[in-house]
Amino acid sequence: MIRIDQVTWTYPYADAPSLRELSLAVAPGEFVVLCGASGCGKSTALRLMNGLIPHFHEGGNLTGTVTVSGLSTDVVEPDEIGLRTGTVLQHPRRQFFTDTVREEIAFAMENFGFPPEAIRTQVTTTIAELAVGVPTDQRLQYLSGGQQQQVAIAAAMAHRPRILLLDEPSSNLSADAVRRLTATLADLKGKGVTIVIAEHRLRYLQDLVDRVVVMRDGTVDIEWSAAQFHTVPDDMLAREGLRGTVRAAELPAVAASGASAANPVPSDDVPSAALELAGVHCRLGGRTVLDLECVAFAAGEVTAIHGVNGAGKSTLARVVTGLQSCPGTVLLDGKPVKPRARRRASAIVMQDVQRQLFTDRVETEIELAANGVAGAPTASKMLATLDLAHLADRHPLSLSGGQQQRLVVAAARVCDRRIVVFDEPSSGVDRRHLQSISDQIRQIAADGSVVLLISHDEDLIALTADRQLTLTPAARTANDAQR
Incomplete structure (x- = not known):
């Protein structure tokens, strides 16, 4: 489904590569988490998978090959990759193009040339599946962070891609919103969607992952299977700079x-x-x-x-x-x-x-x-x-x-x-x-x-x-x- 083979990538005007001979394969239907210290290359790896590298970041230096659903990403047009992938950024509002929930969910399908009737049907279905509880009459700017993320996931999946890429999806979410996110990801995994997540917080995903990939300095450092990850203690995660089990603090209240x-x-x-x-x-x-x-x-x-x-x-x-x-x-x-x-x-x-x-x-x-x-x-x-x-x-x-x-x-x-x-x-x-x-x-x-x-x-x-x-x-x- 996704194959990255010996890729080295240097952003335009950067002094050093962000990825160094990175090799990674993701099988159809697999749920993979990319983790590691800030700046290790997680987000850059996602940009390889959705074609932003090299099509958006022009002028950088790319060696190696990337294929997504059998397409070589540096050769095909970005919309060909976009038909097969959906991406959710860390700050969803950065990827919004419209003012309302329905318009945003329809946006990608309109750009791909879907028939109007099919768009209307798909928007209604997608809201019922992935944006339950979101007030569709509210403007996007007035939605909570968790609701904006629900809309972003719905918009990314409305055209039914088989690959979903997410960058730090839990970073700004309440515990309740994280539970909704987990349930959504579990539902998508159950439908056979291939999911790759760049994330620092790991424990909320431990019952979903098939593999955890730890990156360091732009390449793969450690890989854990789901069974192995379940046995990794928090002190080992700490040594790798990763987040483990959350321990809530008891604090006095202000007046x-x-x-x-x-x-x-x-x-x-x-x-x-x-x-x-x-x-x-x-x-x-x-x-x-x-x-x-x-x-x-x-x-x-x-x-x-x-x-x-x-x-x-x-x-x-x-x-x-x-x-x-x-x-x-x-x-x-x-x-x-x-x-x-x-x-x-x-x-x-x-x-x-x-x-x-x-x-x-x-x-x-x-x-x-x-x-x-x-x-x-x-x-x-x-x-x-x-x-x-x-x-x-x-x-x-x-x-x-x-x-x-x-x-x-x-x-x-x-x-x-x-x-x-x-x-x-x-x-x-x-x-x-x-x-x-x-x-x-x-x-x-x-x-x-x-x-x-x-x-x-x-x-x-x-x-x-x-x-x-x-x-x-x-x-x-x-x-x-x-x-």
Whole structure:
């Protein structure tokens, strides 16, 4: 079904190859996981399989051969490969081309020239199979991360390819969404679909995989059969920089009340609060997405923000940092602060960090963030701390997803802001670099900032957080129901 034979690939303008004599075969109906440290070549291997290499990344240097369903990927047109494969990116919204669920699921079939009636039938069937519970009347931008991923998988599979490729599909998902993802993958495997996943978190897939392939420096380092993987202890995974069994942390709750507070805590006495929200009620797409009567955060601590996809965590981040206006009051050190002032006082590390890379050089990215900040750590020190020193002269957009994540964390560390929000900062990050990211987040809090950590990553929360706020989807009000 898929055969990669002695492939070496160097991206345009890169100094070294990302893949080195990689050989890998995937049989029809096989479920294979590619794993390994950030930058090991997992995502690049997927781009070989869907034809993005060499057709999209023109100007790179490719040797060796890649065949998919008997087609040589460097010879056939990309649409021929696209008919046989479906791809789901780590951040699904990067691959959306339309505004609504039905339009997005129909998009690929329209481009392949399917008859209109067949498209309508297939869209309805695919929604019933792969997007159950997704509100099809909502615009894509208003769906939760888990719902967006359901749509991305449905759109990738609507034209019925026999190969599905996924890049870090669990990285930004709640535990509930991961369970839905697992059930979807099990259903597709049962239908004979060949599935290849690049992933750091492995245990949720252990009952589905046929083979686990560990990559290092652009080639295959270790292969485990399903039976072998079941016997691999967590300490061996740790030695390989891989994620093992998740251990949830028990943390005290912050003071909070309102419909969005899953576990209300009295807020009568919060003398240590540096950041307070009062009467914050946000509506997006005709529905209430955040409803907090009161919540108080202390400086010098890391507060983990929990909750299912769609509970309002990212909305809370936008409100706190002045990127979202809505009714209510935000106080910093006891004084009300308007959105513009909050933007000046805040830094945020977003889920999709590519949106926050502005320069043409890694070291310059840190220097830009530290501009005018007295006593900020030097760019060279920050890059060394986060294992990025050897990439100082690279273009930020040429880095792997995990490397980009660490770079933006480094920028947040040096910018010296009173409020710092991390929105899923460990997506695409391997086990070895999880500790270094945790150390930087802890240091930002130790420097006196209010730090909010929005994450589904229990490993990161256990390493980093002092307290937690659990959000729940705000109940629809009577006004919501009427609109």
